[in-house]
Amino acid sequence: MASVTYDHVVKRYTADLTVVKDFNVEIKDKEFMVLVGPSGCGKSTALRMLAGLETITEGQIRIGDRVVNNVAAKDRDIAMVFQSYALYPHMSVYDNMAFPLQMKKLPKAEIEKRVNNASRILGLDNFLQRKPRALSGGQRQRVALGRAIVRDPQVFLLDEPLSNLDAKLRGQTRIELQKLHNDLETTFIYVTHDQVEAMTMGDRIAIMNAGILQQVGTPDDIYDHPANLFVAGFIGTPTMSFVPVTLQNGTAKASGFEVKLPKHVESAKGTLGFRPEAVTDKPSEVATLDMKVDVVERLGSDQFLYGQVGSDTITARVDPRLKVEVGDQVKLGLDTRSLHLFDAETELALL
Amino acid sequence: MPDLSQFLTNQLPTLVVAVIGVPVVIGLYIVGLEFLVRRLPDAVQPRARPWIWVGPALVFVTVFLVIPLISTIWISLQDKHGTAFVGLSNYLAVLSDPAVLLTIRNNLYWLVLYTFFTLLFGVMMAVLADRVPYETPVKSLIFMPMAISFVAMSVIWKFMYSYQPPGATQTGTLNFLLTSLLHIDPITWIQDQRFNNFALIAVAIWGWVGFAMVILSAALKGIPGDLLEAARVDGAGEITIFRRVIFPLLMPTVTVVATTLIIFALKAFDIVYVMTAGNFDTNILAVKMYQEYFVSADPGRSGAIAVILLVAVIPVLVFNLRQFRAQEARR
Amino acid sequence: MSVMAQERIEAPAWSARWLADRLGGVALHVAVIGLTIAWMVPTLGLFVSSFRHLTDISNTGWWTALSPPFNFTVENYSKVLAQNNLGTSFLNSIMITIPATIIPAALAAFAAYAFSWMKFWGRDILFLALVGLLAVPLQLTFIPVLKMFNSVGLSGTFLGIWLAHTGYGLPFAIYLLANFFRSLPTDLFESAEMDGASTLTVFFRIVLPLSVPAIASLVIFQFLWIWNDFLVALIYLGGTPPVAPMTVTVANLVNSLGSGYHLLTAAAFLSMIVPLIVFFSLQRFFVRGILAGSVKG
Numbered sequence: 001m002a003s004v005t006y007d008h009v010v011k012r013y014t015a016d017l018t019v020v021k022d023f024n025v026e027i028k029d030k031e032f033m034v035l036v037g038p039s040g041c042g043k044s045t046a047l048r049m050l051a052g053l054e055t056i057t058e059g060q061i062r063i064g065d066r067v068v069n070n071v072a073a074k075d076r077d078i079a080m081v082f083q084s085y086a087l088y089p090h091m092s093v094y095d096n097m098a099f100p101l102q103m104k105k106l107p108k109a110e111i112e113k114r115v116n117n118a119s120r121i122l123g124l125d126n127f128l129q130r131k132p133r134a135l136s137g138g139q140r141q142r143v144a145l146g147r148a149i150v151r152d153p154q155v156f157l158l159d160e161p162l163s164n165l166d167a168k169l170r171g172q173t174r175i176e177l178q179k180l181h182n183d184l185e186t187t188f189i190y191v192t193h194d195q196v197e198a199m200t201m202g203d204r205i206a207i208m209n210a211g212i213l214q215q216v217g218t219p220d221d222i223y224d225h226p227a228n229l230f231v232a233g234f235i236g237t238p239t240m241s242f243v244p245v246t247l248q249n250g251t252a253k254a255s256g257f258e259v260k261l262p263k264h265v266e267s268a269k270g271t272l273g274f275r276p277e278a279v280t281d282k283p284s285e286v287a288t289l290d291m292k293v294d295v296v297e298r299l300g301s302d303q304f305l306y307g308q309v310g311s312d313t314i315t316a317r318v319d320p321r322l323k324v325e326v327g328d329q330v331k332l333g334l335d336t337r338s339l340h341l342f343d344a345e346t347e348l349a350l351l
Numbered sequence: 352m353p354d355l356s357q358f359l360t361n362q363l364p365t366l367v368v369a370v371i372g373v374p375v376v377i378g379l380y381i382v383g384l385e386f387l388v389r390r391l392p393d394a395v396q397p398r399a400r401p402w403i404w405v406g407p408a409l410v411f412v413t414v415f416l417v418i419p420l421i422s423t424i425w426i427s428l429q430d431k432h433g434t435a436f437v438g439l440s441n442y443l444a445v446l447s448d449p450a451v452l453l454t455i456r457n458n459l460y461w462l463v464l465y466t467f468f469t470l471l472f473g474v475m476m477a478v479l480a481d482r483v484p485y486e487t488p489v490k491s492l493i494f495m496p497m498a499i500s501f502v503a504m505s506v507i508w509k510f511m512y513s514y515q516p517p518g519a520t521q522t523g524t525l526n527f528l529l530t531s532l533l534h535i536d537p538i539t540w541i542q543d544q545r546f547n548n549f550a551l552i553a554v555a556i557w558g559w560v561g562f563a564m565v566i567l568s569a570a571l572k573g574i575p576g577d578l579l580e581a582a583r584v585d586g587a588g589e590i591t592i593f594r595r596v597i598f599p600l601l602m603p604t605v606t607v608v609a610t611t612l613i614i615f616a617l618k619a620f621d622i623v624y625v626m627t628a629g630n631f632d633t634n635i636l637a638v639k640m641y642q643e644y645f646v647s648a649d650p651g652r653s654g655a656i657a658v659i660l661l662v663a664v665i666p667v668l669v670f671n672l673r674q675f676r677a678q679e680a681r682r
Numbered sequence: 683m684s685v686m687a688q689e690r691i692e693a694p695a696w697s698a699r700w701l702a703d704r705l706g707g708v709a710l711h712v713a714v715i716g717l718t719i720a721w722m723v724p725t726l727g728l729f730v731s732s733f734r735h736l737t738d739i740s741n742t743g744w745w746t747a748l749s750p751p752f753n754f755t756v757e758n759y760s761k762v763l764a765q766n767n768l769g770t771s772f773l774n775s776i777m778i779t780i781p782a783t784i785i786p787a788a789l790a791a792f793a794a795y796a797f798s799w800m801k802f803w804g805r806d807i808l809f810l811a812l813v814g815l816l817a818v819p820l821q822l823t824f825i826p827v828l829k830m831f832n833s834v835g836l837s838g839t840f841l842g843i844w845l846a847h848t849g850y851g852l853p854f855a856i857y858l859l860a861n862f863f864r865s866l867p868t869d870l871f872e873s874a875e876m877d878g879a880s881t882l883t884v885f886f887r888i889v890l891p892l893s894v895p896a897i898a899s900l901v902i903f904q905f906l907w908i909w910n911d912f913l914v915a916l917i918y919l920g921g922t923p924p925v926a927p928m929t930v931t932v933a934n935l936v937n938s939l940g941s942g943y944h945l946l947t948a949a950a951f952l953s954m955i956v957p958l959i960v961f962f963s964l965q966r967f968f969v970r971g972i973l974a975g976s977v978k979g
Contacts, residue, residue: 053876074875078876086870088870100876103877365777369780374785398803405797405808407789419823419825419827426826479713479714489714499910509946511727524744557721565972566973569973614819620912628937654825656821
């Protein structure tokens with residue numbers, strides 16, 4: 001079994017510096033789990049603790065049923081793809097991929113078989129004798145993947161593998177990685193700061209901020225039901241609009257409009273959140289927003305308006321054929337079926 | 352002709368053994384001890400292992416640098432025969448000896464003039480060479496004296512400084528230029544006490560300008576071209592650019608080169624020993640130290656002079672250490 | 683109309699600014715070339731003199747030999763090789779320099795690796811001490827080391843001077859190599875650790891192959907330094923002809939030749955051949971050795 005469990009894992013460097021706080025997550029066998037969060041949130045540290053490159057201050061990490069806290073990195077039966085690929089510059093592609101197997105003292109025939117197999121899967125057959133400096137960024141990344149594949153591990157760890165590629169290549173490689181995951185049928189744990197990667201690639205996503213796990217769930221779950229303000233603002237492009245509101249008698253009062261809440265909440269003050277697609281040019285009987293447009297973004301398939309409603313800034317997604325200019329005053333409808341409300345203090349979701 | 356057969360039978364084997372044998376032995380030592388380390392419990396291994404790797408080096412450094420350093424200080428506190436402890440009397444004797452005071456004065460000349468002019472010419476050549484397309488051969492030729500020994504340099508300049516009485520044909524290059532271009536009487540560069548110190552220092556400068564130039568040239572090329580272009584667009588002339596953009600950015604490197612040169616000026620030995628043996632008032636501390644030990648057979652006084660050298664170096668040493676720690680903190 | 687206007691836009695060819703630029707350019711080249719030639723004159727002078735008869739050297743300047751009648755000879759070289767032990771000295775220099783270069787390099791490589799990539803108690807203090815030792819003049823070690831050599835019979839032997847040069851050369855060698863090793867990317871080591879490579883494997887199969895330029899620089903730098911060394915050889919080999927390297931032999935000739943100083947020219951040049959060849963063919967590495975840790979800011 002190659003599930004991975006983080007059980008109350010903490011990473012502390014000094015009394016003042018705790019980088020990972022009480023991290024609890026269970027990753028299922030063969031799952032593609034993405035750890036996502038802004039820079040410095042502790043995701044890479046969490047990954048490296050699993051890899052064995054960082055010591056675990058408190059808690060347990062289990063691979064399958066095995067506690068690996070004190071197991072050496074090379075004995076954990078995992079493979080890692082580094083952000084910078086970490087290819088040995090003086091060795092050929094073949095030797096780079098053969099190296100881990102040589103360390104395991106596998107017979108030469110077996111090494112050759114595995115390297116050729118991985119090379120075939122990744123399309124590296126023509127490059128086996130080249131050195132890394134003669135390869136493009138995308139090719140180098142594939143060699144790094146190949147080096148992980150030949151080890152036939154129980155878990156693959158990937159640390160921001162796409163961040164060094166240009167935008168177009170990134171899109172292509174994303175698809176290839178997902179295909180690879182399906183073919184290999186092995187657990188993938190993938191770290192990134194890019195929420196688009198997280199949403200498109202993960203079976204499930206774990207969002208971290210400042211060392212604390214914010215939410216774990218499927219992309220749909222997280223998108224539709226963010227657990228707190230941070231998650232709501234981190235996932236989704238363009239970002240969700242946030243409006244401070246006071247709550248009275250089941251109504252949320254914002255500076256520019258009011259809306260009735262579907263259920264009763266305890267708090268008196270909160271933040272109302274709604275995604276751009278909830279604010280459209282279709283009229284609504286429940287809530288109408290009167291926006292003064294500051295910026296118009298036309299993307300061909302979409303059109304986004306950024307502007308002021310009352311004293312708050314709101315993003316709206318309107319019909320691309322609608323003609324809007326900067327400075328116009330437009331009336332927009334708010335779809336209350338996808339409303340989010342967060343407590344002003346705890347920032348937790350109330351709806 | 353050298354006895355080639357003797358060399359081949361006696362010495363070549365030793366050479367081969369030393370050159371191949373020693374790395375092999377060291378390698379086997381490391382591999383062998385690694386084997387033993389692996390038998391230790393896992394937690395202990397990372398603590399024991401490094402000592403194997405640094406061990407031999409530390410032993411050599413301790414035996415040849417650290418212990419002798421302490422020992423010399425100890426010797427300087429003893430009498431001529433090394434039997435009685437005489438405290439600081441060697442230092443008192445040495446510091447009141449006019450011959451030694453002379454060497455201190457000369458070392459100060461070396462310190463100031465050698466460092467300053469080597470840096471000056473180094474910066475100059477780095478900046479000038481940077482602006483011509485044939486930069487590489489120019490730098491190579493100026494750097495070339497670094498490849499030869501100070502002894503060879505001394506021979507070269509001995510001929511440069513050659514003197515013939517006034518009226519006779521001058522065979523020394525400098526005196527030739529003096530008499531034919533400037534119509535002055537030739538100078539006995541090596542004996543004339545008005546000039547001889549500077550003549551000797553000039554040899555060292557000539558040898559090491561290349562050193563300063565190479566380092567400063569690398570630093571110069573590290574200055575982003577954008578900065579200079581921005582300055583030009585802002586209307587600054589070339590000299591202003593040098594004064595207010597280039598030179599300040601070179602300062603850290605200039606400092607590093609200066610510290611190396613200062614240490615060097617204090618240690619200078621070869622040139623003076625070969626060209627004047629310290630005579631004609633050109634003596635310097637390192638030569639005097641040698642003479643006290645090998646000629647006057649007085650280890651106490653010799654050690655005292657060595658310690659004086661150490662004391663002179665300490666400010667530079669402290670500075671180096673501070674720079675190093677600042678650098679490390681930034682990593 | 684527009685054609686005339688265009689002509690007026692281009693500045694007249696002989697404006698003051700253009701002249702200043704042009705002359706500035708010429709002045710630069712004159713300065714650079716002049717300085718370079720001036721720098722070469724001393725060496726050139728000796729080189730030319732080494733091919734002249736004694737009578738020519740003592741009576742006329744070396745520059746006169748550059749115009750006919752040319753009176754060149756190689757007798758200085760043949761004489762000095764035959765009678766002044768220069769051949770033996772050359773072999774001695776080789777015997778001294780090569781091991782004294784290789785031994786510290788090997789020891790330094792292992793130590794530098796530990797300083798760079800292993801954590802151990804006292805590591806930082808020891809490294810700091812090493813940096814400090816770089817500044818200490820060797821004069822502070824001669825008396826005790828010589829005493830020690832005398833008592834174990836190592837003075838006047840090649841082994842003794844190999845050991846001394848090793849001790850003296852280690853601080854710089856370790857410093858240079860440690861700086862280089864530390865610049866290798868961390869994730870290379872992490873990847874190797876995950877691949878299951880042992881310390882030895884990482885050192886021999888990853889670090890050393892990647893460090894060839896740094897090691898080459900060290901070796902060349904050290905080689906030139908020891909070949910050209912005078913003081914250490916003088917003290918530990920005692921100036922006795924059988925084991926004296928070329929520097930010591932030439933230095934002795936300076937004072938002992940008296941009227942035979944024409945031989946000195948050839949002797950000096952013979953001592954320069956090997957370093958010059960090493961220098962010109964491997965300059966890149968030598969320069970890199972010097973730059974190690976010197977460019978700051």
